[in-house]
Amino acid sequence: MKMIVAIVQPQQLPDIKEALQSAGFNNLTCTNILGTVANQHEEHKYRGASQDITLFQKVRLEIGVNDDKVGEAIDALSSGAKESGGSGIAFVTELFDCVELGTGARGVNVL
Amino acid sequence: MYRRAFIVVLAILLSISPDAFAQDATTGVEAPAFNALDTFWVIFAAILVFFMQAGFGLVEAGLVRAKNAGNILMKNLMDFSLASLAFLAVGYAVMWGQGNSFIGTEGWFLIGVETPVEGVPLYAFWLFQAAFAGAAATIVAGGVAERMKFSAYLYYSIVISALIYPIVGHWVWGGGWLAELGFYDFAGSTVVHGVGGVAALVGSMMLGPRIGKFDKNGRPKVISGHSMPLAALGVFILWLGWFGFNAGSTLSLSDPYIVSLIVINTTVAAAAGAVVAMIVAWIKFGKPDVSIAFNGVLAGLVGITAPCAAVTPLSAVAIGAIAGVLVVFGLLLLDRLRIDDPVGAISVHGFCGIWGTLAVGLWGLESLGAPGDGLFVGGGLSVLGIQAVGTIACLGFVAATMWITFKAIDVASGLRVSRDAELRGLDVREHGMESYAGFQIFVTD
Numbered sequence: 001m002k003m004i005v006a007i008v009q010p011q012q013l014p015d016i017k018e019a020l021q022s023a024g025f026n027n028l029t030c031t032n033i034l035g036t037v038a039n040q041h042e043e044h045k046y047r048g049a050s051q052d053i054t055l056f057q058k059v060r061l062e063i064g065v066n067d068d069k070v071g072e073a074i075d076a077l078s079s080g081a082k083e084s085g086g087s088g089i090a091f092v093t094e095l096f097d098c099v100e101l102g103t104g105a106r107g108v109n110v111l
Numbered sequence: 112m113y114r115r116a117f118i119v120v121l122a123i124l125l126s127i128s129p130d131a132f133a134q135d136a137t138t139g140v141e142a143p144a145f146n147a148l149d150t151f152w153v154i155f156a157a158i159l160v161f162f163m164q165a166g167f168g169l170v171e172a173g174l175v176r177a178k179n180a181g182n183i184l185m186k187n188l189m190d191f192s193l194a195s196l197a198f199l200a201v202g203y204a205v206m207w208g209q210g211n212s213f214i215g216t217e218g219w220f221l222i223g224v225e226t227p228v229e230g231v232p233l234y235a236f237w238l239f240q241a242a243f244a245g246a247a248a249t250i251v252a253g254g255v256a257e258r259m260k261f262s263a264y265l266y267y268s269i270v271i272s273a274l275i276y277p278i279v280g281h282w283v284w285g286g287g288w289l290a291e292l293g294f295y296d297f298a299g300s301t302v303v304h305g306v307g308g309v310a311a312l313v314g315s316m317m318l319g320p321r322i323g324k325f326d327k328n329g330r331p332k333v334i335s336g337h338s339m340p341l342a343a344l345g346v347f348i349l350w351l352g353w354f355g356f357n358a359g360s361t362l363s364l365s366d367p368y369i370v371s372l373i374v375i376n377t378t379v380a381a382a383a384g385a386v387v388a389m390i391v392a393w394i395k396f397g398k399p400d401v402s403i404a405f406n407g408v409l410a411g412l413v414g415i416t417a418p419c420a421a422v423t424p425l426s427a428v429a430i431g432a433i434a435g436v437l438v439v440f441g442l443l444l445l446d447r448l449r450i451d452d453p454v455g456a457i458s459v460h461g462f463c464g465i466w467g468t469l470a471v472g473l474w475g476l477e478s479l480g481a482p483g484d485g486l487f488v489g490g491g492l493s494v495l496g497i498q499a500v501g502t503i504a505c506l507g508f509v510a511a512t513m514w515i516t517f518k519a520i521d522v523a524s525g526l527r528v529s530r531d532a533e534l535r536g537l538d539v540r541e542h543g544m545e546s547y548a549g550f551q552i553f554v555t556d
Contacts, residue, residue, distance in 0.1 A: 010554040011323070011534050032553050045543040059554055 019080030146230030156359020163352035169345025174336035178536025181546035194272035206277035253456035254311025294501030300417030300467030308461025320451030380431030384411020387435030
């Protein structure tokens, strides 16, 4: 099993969510985060003083998938990202186990 | 380049001689005696109407996204500040100066003009009128919110308060051709709210909808306001200020009956608008929508603004109730036409402003000062007809002149912010700062 972590811009969320849901992935977790972007910074000014801003709003998506579905999930994320501006990164990490609390089901049956 | 502009502006300001204000006719030997109570009344009402700017600011800020809150508050502050200065320099003369049926031509910088209100000094009357001009100007900020360039909005504020609003005001109140025709708009359903609403409509259409407002199939998507508490407080402040807006338009306390009639009409119309808008939304959408109920208050208030001195309180309830229906269907109509109105300015001020003006022809009573009895109270269609003519004339004029104004601004400096700025937020891109520094603003969809 794999945990796919994707980091995208906030305005990409609707398209990516739709792409994932169309491909059958309905267990999505979103978190609001701040992140740096290469070569991107802003100057904020407040009452005469300046501040260099390098952290920008992003959204972190997490989906747990079975190994045979990883390709489909990545494809769905890619098409959603392209639909909405074309940026973002996905990390695929190993998932040792997962448990459905309440029923006790474990492993590949859960995802 | 900015230093040169600064020096030019400084030179202009220094060349305005302070002596120019010393020869005011209203403090000369021939001045009539002033009535202290009436003067207090006009100033008090002016202050209430002025405070409506806080109401507008809070409603607009609350109903837009947090990343744009500071920008809309700046637009609100600046349109009032620029309107005050433009109305001092040019607008008052255009609206109230001696001239012809179309426009006033005397009284620039308030020089050489006398108070048109017996017993009330010019400057007090000016303050009351300037507050009205500011109200008309600030309505537009809501309709064009979240995507109009700040500089474009500044230029627009000067034009509407120096020329467009005062010309309409001259026609209706300043002795112009609509006054001669018998058109009646007691406190400004058309002159202030209709003007603001139509200007907002033109601006919104020319800008186009916000990014993400309509999906691929043209269906509207939710872009929620970030603070219902701010919006709610704003509506109550507007309701409070409206007592000055409507009752203060008597410009005198010599007739306590009419002043009292106006305040009861104002409140019951607002209440009816709130309740009916809530019920309509509850039926149509399944839930009592908070922001629609608050828009309903404003709809009732706008609707009663023209007829407030000439109808009975029960008629005021009917007028407010129908405004509550109109505002909900107005929102739906604009969505269907793919016109994006972030705070409901067009529905509240435009549609209900027209309604209030026409309502004079339905329930107005000649015994209370209407030009004739309305259709539902024993009269015929003549008042309604004149109200319709005046409404079409004023709002057609505003639509045309605002189209020209926004077009000129677009050509000269651009009307809409860049896509990147719209996504990042106008607070950061236009003003270089965040209104909610230290907060993490959540994306919810």
